[in-house]
Amino acid sequence: MASFFSDFVFMWYLEELNKKEFMKFKEVLRKEMAESGLQHIPWTEVKKASREDLANLLVKHYEKKAWDVTFRIFQNINRKDLSERAAGEMADIMDVIPLPLTDSGHSKIYQAHLKKVLSQDCSRKFNIPIQHFLKEEFTPDKCSRLQQLFVPKTTEKKPHTVLLKGVSGVGKTVLLAELMMAWSEGLMFQNEFSYVFYLCCHEIKQLKTASLADLLSREWPRPSAPIAEIVSQPAKLLFIIDSLEGLNCDLSEPESELCDNWMQKCPVSILLSSLLRRKLLPESSLLITATPEAFEKLGDRIEYTVKNFVTGFNENSRRSCFQRVFQDEDTAQEVFTLVRENEQLYNICHVPSLCWMVATCLNDEVKRGGHLSAVCRCTTSVFAAYVLNLFIPQSAHYPSKKSQALLRGLCSVAAEGMWTDNFAFNQKDLEKNGVFHSDISTLLNMKILLKSRDSKNLYTFLHPSIQEFCAALFYLVNSHVDHPSKDVLCVETLLFTFLKKVRVQWIFLGCFIFGLLHKSEQAKLEAFFGYQLSQEVKQTLCQSLEKISADEELRKQIDDMKLFYCLFELEDDGFVTQVMTFLPQIKFVAKEYSDLIVAAYCLKNCSTLQKLSISTQDILQEEKDPSYLKKLLLCWQDLCSVLGSSQQIQVLQVKDTYLNELAFLELHNHLRNPSCAPRKFLVNNVSFLCNNQLFFELLTQNHNLHHLDLSLTSLSRSDVKLLCEVLNQKGCHIEELL
Numbered sequence: 001m002a003s004f005f006s007d008f009v010f011m012w013y014l015e016e017l018n019k020k021e022f023m024k025f026k027e028v029l030r031k032e033m034a035e036s037g038l039q040h041i042p043w044t045e046v047k048k049a050s051r052e053d054l055a056n057l058l059v060k061h062y063e064k065k066a067w068d069v070t071f072r073i074f075q076n077i078n079r080k081d082l083s084e085r086a087a088g089e090m091a092d093i094m095d096v097i098p099l100p101l102t103d104s105g106h107s108k109i110y111q112a113h114l115k116k117v118l119s120q121d122c123s124r125k126f127n128i129p130i131q132h133f134l135k136e137e138f139t140p141d142k143c144s145r146l147q148q149l150f151v152p153k154t155t156e157k158k159p160h161t162v163l164l165k166g167v168s169g170v171g172k173t174v175l176l177a178e179l180m181m182a183w184s185e186g187l188m189f190q191n192e193f194s195y196v197f198y199l200c201c202h203e204i205k206q207l208k209t210a211s212l213a214d215l216l217s218r219e220w221p222r223p224s225a226p227i228a229e230i231v232s233q234p235a236k237l238l239f240i241i242d243s244l245e246g247l248n249c250d251l252s253e254p255e256s257e258l259c260d261n262w263m264q265k266c267p268v269s270i271l272l273s274s275l276l277r278r279k280l281l282p283e284s285s286l287l288i289t290a291t292p293e294a295f296e297k298l299g300d301r302i303e304y305t306v307k308n309f310v311t312g313f314n315e316n317s318r319r320s321c322f323q324r325v326f327q328d329e330d331t332a333q334e335v336f337t338l339v340r341e342n343e344q345l346y347n348i349c350h351v352p353s354l355c356w357m358v359a360t361c362l363n364d365e366v367k368r369g370g371h372l373s374a375v376c377r378c379t380t381s382v383f384a385a386y387v388l389n390l391f392i393p394q395s396a397h398y399p400s401k402k403s404q405a406l407l408r409g410l411c412s413v414a415a416e417g418m419w420t421d422n423f424a425f426n427q428k429d430l431e432k433n434g435v436f437h438s439d440i441s442t443l444l445n446m447k448i449l450l451k452s453r454d455s456k457n458l459y460t461f462l463h464p465s466i467q468e469f470c471a472a473l474f475y476l477v478n479s480h481v482d483h484p485s486k487d488v489l490c491v492e493t494l495l496f497t498f499l500k501k502v503r504v505q506w507i508f509l510g511c512f513i514f515g516l517l518h519k520s521e522q523a524k525l526e527a528f529f530g531y532q533l534s535q536e537v538k539q540t541l542c543q544s545l546e547k548i549s550a551d552e553e554l555r556k557q558i559d560d561m562k563l564f565y566c567l568f569e570l571e572d573d574g575f576v577t578q579v580m581t582f583l584p585q586i587k588f589v590a591k592e593y594s595d596l597i598v599a600a601y602c603l604k605n606c607s608t609l610q611k612l613s614i615s616t617q618d619i620l621q622e623e624k625d626p627s628y629l630k631k632l633l634l635c636w637q638d639l640c641s642v643l644g645s646s647q648q649i650q651v652l653q654v655k656d657t658y659l660n661e662l663a664f665l666e667l668h669n670h671l672r673n674p675s676c677a678p679r680k681f682l683v684n685n686v687s688f689l690c691n692n693q694l695f696f697e698l699l700t701q702n703h704n705l706h707h708l709d710l711s712l713t714s715l716s717r718s719d720v721k722l723l724c725e726v727l728n729q730k731g732c733h734i735e736e737l738l
Contacts, residue, residue: 012116013070013082014051021077022051028073038062038069056223106226107194113221114196115184118177143188146179149287152305159235159278160285161303165292166310167507168464169351172289175310176240179287193285194236201246202424202452204268212262212271212280231262237284239275245294245504247272248421251301255279276302293504312350321352325359326366335362338372343594344379344568353463361386367394379508380515380569383469388528390446404529407473409434410443412483414461414470418509419487423467424458432484465508472512475537477529491537492544499548499558499566510562514541515569542578549582560588561595568598573605580606584648587613589656593632595619600638609646613653613682614639620663629660636663643670643678653682653709661690668694677704685712692719700731709738 017025026046033040039061049057058066074082150160166172176198182188183196197219204215217225230237249269258279259266266274274280276288288302295302313321319336326332339358340346349355361382365375368389375385391403399407412433417423427437435443440459443449448466452458461467474483475491491513497503498510515521517538526532545563548554560583567576580602586609590596596619603609620632643649659667670676681698688695692715699705715723726732 011052011055013074014055016082017051017077017079021079024077025073026054028076029069032069032073106229109221110195111184111186114180118181118184142178143182146175146182147188149179149308150285150306158305159283160238160287161305162285162287163295163302163304163307164287164289164310165295165307166289166312167291167351168505169353170310170312171352172310173242176242176287176289180240189238192236193238194233195230196238196240198240198242199272200242201272202243204272205247206424206458207268209265210268210271211265212275214265215271227262231281234281234283235285237281238287239284240287240289241272241276242289244272244288244290246421246423248504249273251276251298278303291504291507293501293507297504313352313355314350317352318346318349318355321349321355322359325356325363331366335359335366335372338362338376342376342378343597345376345382347592347594348379348465351463354465357386357462357466358382361389364389364394374520377520378515378518378569378571380469380512380518380521383466383512384516384521384524387448387466387469387473388524390448392528398530399528406435406439406442407470407528408477409439410448411470411474411477414467415474415480415483415488416485417467418471418503418506419485419489421503421505423464423505424452424460426458430459464505468507468509469512472509472516473525475513476516476525476533491540495541495544496548496554499562501559501562511565511569513537514566517541517570518572538575542575545579546582555585560586561590561599564588564595564598564602567602576602576605577607581608584608585611587653589615589617590619591617592619593628593635596632596635596639600635603639603642604645606642607646608648609642610648611651612642612646612649613655615654615656616658617656618658620660621658633662633666637666640666640670643676644673647675647677649676649678651680651682652678653684654686655682655684657685658687659689664688664690664695668698671698672701676702678702679704680707680709681705682709683713684709687714693722696722696726699726699734700729703731703733706733707736707738708734711738 014022014025026049029041029046030043032038041057041061045057046054058070062069074080149162149164152160164172164175179188180196180198183190183193189196197216199215204210207214212231213225213227216227216230219225247269249272251273253270253273257270258274258277259270260274260279262280271280275284276286288304290298319333322336322339323329323332326335339349339362345358349358362372362375365372365385370385375381387407388399391399391407409430410433413425413430413435416429416433417425422429427440430440431437440449443459444451448462449459450462452460461470474488475494480488480490494513495510498506516525522533548558563579567579570576583606586603586606588595588599590599596616616636620629620636643652654667671681696719699708727734727737
């Protein structure tokens, strides 16, 4: 039996023993030492040894005989299955690992270890039902798709830096697990990478300081990792850095603070920055995952060779998820159709865990006899129904006092986490906020909390957006001054922070606060907690928005699209109209259909607008499904209507936009309206799929236009000729052309 195999495999097989079996293993070992003349190991060491410690003791004292001893004990305690499995796996490993150990040998040991970890521990480590996502066998097509992640767009020879972008929970980590499994099984990257190391930022953040050697040793199957050998060929290393947003670093440290020594201990943010900015092991390859917001914040501080997107569930996968939850196909289809009609709700279902949450919530509502259309009113209403119903037994109408207190405590945990950028909580974090050890099993059974994929001693919410919802709920039922942590600030500061987009992990937080102020959600909360909620939060938010609009410097920092989503969740036309009167200038970028929906809703309630800047990027291209394009154009029509309803617009800008013919004609018709009277019209980096003669005719039809800016918009020679002709006409009042 090979001792090099023993010391790390022992630990895994000892982990298979329950507490009672492990104690029996020690007692039988004590008897074996006394009766079989084995080298004596002090009983005090054996008695207090953990599974890992005992594995090390066996190898240290018995070397090659360690497995023989262990096999006899397994059979003695009626775990013959373990000795048979170990013998089979050892035979497989011995076929591929030569002796004495070479560099290749260490690499093969690590591959075998990684395969075992992924096969046996994925459901905990990756927070997913492994049978649904990871298969033991990989098809050539799947391996080819994984390898495509590393195919650069240029032929320039440089180390790989691959960015993998996607919202939280969309499946980035699952993809990483598949890639590591394929490598560990020898199906891909065998010539490219000798070692593949997985570094999760949520986990390593707990370390505070570390060296690269420390991080690699944590992943190594033996107590002592051959670090010098591993880093001797950096070009053969792949570092997978998962959930970069969890570290909350912006890579802006001065070059002098970075480290180039893999033995040097430093703050983990500096260590990761040194890897990412190619100061440490610059020849190694990097695969980095993060949310779109995190990559946007980093800007061009990471030089990448390839960028890929993880899009999550497509429509068929979402429908299948509903069918699995509802089981009755007709009911599933009916409910899915209802969700499909709500663009915001349908959008979040591309995240597997949220798709499951929405389907589970609506299935529960069906069983309770609830009104599904009311639950599907908006994103907030679904989250509210899901979370509140978890704390109310199906046979009851109201929660117990204990359940009310438990939800309050959970909301307190969530609020502190949002302000401290913490999404993994230890028992101390929970207890400080009123969630005690006896409550944890209840929350785990509800599946609102999960054991962290990175540590058995940490807990996370099912999805970060559920933490955001609970944090928003905290502000409706508590005051920040009563929170045990001084990090939790007032709702005004929260609103401003959310609208500035400075916290990359605050995706829904502000929207949920506004959504919970809707009368139907207020009724749910009052029924749950048993008292009438104060309207002070709503008044405070309105006053805060008025204050922001009056301060020009503050106003420049606000993302108007974020504000639109907040107002859309509230769905209070009177409140929206009041807020929109505070905003004489609006600038927004719509990147998808749902952005158009919320922008059109808010702008329809606006009558005092003076300056408007619109960017719709490539949303309105012709290459869309006809029915989908029809819905887009209806939204575009509603959005353009503000040009007539808000008669004070003096400056109109359309930028970074592709307009198909129908979209252009809609804009053209509104600009011809006598009530639309902008003095300045800026058309910057805009592509028209139409007859440009119609566009230039606007210069004579709208007599209020005095300034035209066409910078970055491509014009053909015939377009320029036509423009010159129009500018020379008597009806044209353009005084300034850029």
